Amino acid sequence: MTAGARYCVVGGGISGLVAAYRLRVSAGPDASITVLDPADRLGGILRTDRLGGQLIDVGAEAFVARRPEVPALLGELGLSGRQIATTGARPLIYSEGRLHALPADTVNGIPSRSETLAGLVDDATIRWMLDEPRRPLRWRPGADPAVAELVGDRFGEQVVVRSVDPLLAGVYAGSAATIGLRAAAPTVAAALDGGARSLTEAVRTALPPPRPGSVFGALDGCYQVLVDELVRRSGLSWAQVAAAGVQRTPAGWDVVDDEGTRWPADAVVLAVPAPRLPALIADIAPRSAALARDIPVASAAVVALALPGGTPLPEQSGVLVAGRSPALHTKAVTLSSRKWGRRGNVELLRLSYGRFGDDVARATGDEDLLAWAGEDLATLFGITVDPVDALVVRWIDAMPQYGPGHADRVAELRAGLPAGLAVAGAYLDGIGVPACVAAATRAAAAVVAR
Structure with a gap:
């Protein structure tokens, strides 16, 4: 040209x-x-919006720092010094009315070891997972099944609903039934193509080697x-x-x-x-x-809240919700002040609503979403507090499946x-x-x- x-x-x-x-x-x-x-x-x-006197991203709020694209772009633009890391706090999973630690050593929630799911799934599921390497695996190289199809067959439905779905709902506003394996876990698919004899072996092969530093990054001053x-x-x-x-x-x-x-x-x-x-x-x-x-696409709504400083929140980065819990409306909560570090005299957090196949983000009014947020915080953390500031943002048809x-x-x-x-x-x-x-x-x- x-x-x-x-x-x-x-x-x-x-x-x-x-x-x-x-x-x-x-x-x-x-x-x-x-x-x-x-x-x-x-x-x-x-x-980026201002909430309670502090800047907060109310759309995308992080990037995978171990992928090269964003750090390289920041370097080109002279912004490398603005990249920040998480505090190291990890998220929780809410399942069956309880908060659980996020299982370690998974690939987008697909576990490599059954013991990391102890307490999250029942004993029968643990036994089924332990037996998985001994069961014949039929895999066609190049296949791309829905994540739920493969993981449900090999590890059981509880693993899909309680470990995999919460992560995929957070990323895609979808589920293991709507996302293909090659999108959600391409390294697992590659290991299966390469001859892994079981899903357990494939996930262990696909796990990235331990590396120092934060998995996720963001920007000082927000996006x-x-x-x-x-x-x-x-x-x-x-x-x-x-x-x-x-x-x-x-x-x-x-x-x-x-x-x-x-x-x-x-x-x-x-x-x-x-x-x-x-x-x-x-x-x-x-x-x-x-x-x-x-x-296909999904829509989501974000309720961003600034709570009074000192509000008793767990020292975790957030909560991912397993399935459609009757006790909750939200599908994920990000405790932004815990994830990225406290600034100012407020506690910043985000609650996300809407999944693939529902009309929550389009049809639910701001007042109802704010009321749901209050109810969800009471259910999850046992707190009832009036926010200092609040904001509702809708992302219509923004989440491709x-x-x-x-x-x-x-x-x-x-x-x-x-x-x-x-x-x-x-x-x-x-x-x-x-x-x-x-x-x-x-x-x-x-x-x-x-």
């Missing part, structure tokens, strides 16, 4: 902003980069620090409009907004959620549009796009921020090199 090229990026979330930054680095200062997004701010699911620097470094122009379609022209492409205005470009990156993609590309890439339409065969569908979706058009987003190669950075980098490289 020559100097002075014109690029449009549809979507101003983390994927769109990283794509814009990568385009600037590759195409140089003379390129024109326009980001189209109708929201009142850029950043998408990276959203707004990253958003602001990406906007500054990319030199983008923000058009606060919604894209309605993409059309091929003799000179390249036009992005047409919802008012009929055309935004000409030599190449386009579509960094929108899966449900928004089909309307943009239905005429130019109908098969890719159909594949995007078939990716990585079902069995997802990677093959994504490969076909990408292959069906014409040259000069690329996609980025959380529905492609992983829902976390590192995977979004990687997908956006790939998309920018593809359109620059066309």
Whole structure:
């Protein structure tokens, strides 16, 4: 692509902003980069608010620090010094009316040792797990069953509901029944492909070697620090409009907004959620549009609270809820002040509501969600206290479900796009921020090199 090229990026979330930054680095200062997004701010699911006088991320709030993408990006942007680690506090699991320690040595909740689940599952399940290496394993290399199908068969239903589901609900707002093994535990799938004779052996093979340092990272100043620097470094122009379609022209492409205005470009990156993609590309890439339409999504609501300093909360990073407990509404609680360290004179925490298949995030009013949060804190921790400050944020259709065969569908979706058009987003190669950075980098490289 020559100097002075014109690029449009549809979507101003983390994927769109990283794509814009990568385009600037590759195409140089003379390129024109326009980001189209109708929201009142850029950043998408990276959203930083002030609560009780303190900054808090109310969308994505952490990244896997052991993946290279985010630390490398922070280094490029001169932000490495802003990366922070967790305090080392670990989460609990709430199951059958009790709080349990999160089992150690698991891969997304899939255990490598039965003894780590003692007290969380019954004795019959422990015996079934102990016997698992002796039972014949039928595995077809390349298979991608739902996590629940494999783990339920090999380790039992209680392991699925009480160990695996809580983690997958926290990441995807889904469950082991809606997520494929290759998305949830790719290293386990690889070990099975490589000839592991049992699921126990596969999980033990897949466990990462012990490493010093925190598994998760965040930013001092929250994700707004990253958003602001990406906007500054990319030199983008923000058009606060919604894209309605993409059309091929003799000179390249036009992005047409919802008012009929055309935004000409030599190449386009579509960094929108899966449900928004089909309307943009239905005429130019109908098969890719159909594949995007078939990716299920879930919605979630976050209730962020600032409680008075000194409120008696456990010295844990949070609570993951097993199944749909009749005693609770929330599916996960993050004790932010315990996880990242206390700041100021308040205790910050987040409660998450909504799972795949329900309408909680859309249909439940703010007052009801706040009331649920109070009830859930009383049930979990035995506390009844009025918050100093509170905030409700909804993430509608923001959580793609990585079902069995997802990677093959994504490969076909990408292959069906014409040259000069690329996609980025959380529905492609992983829902976390590192995977979004990687997908956006790939998309920018593809359109620059066309």
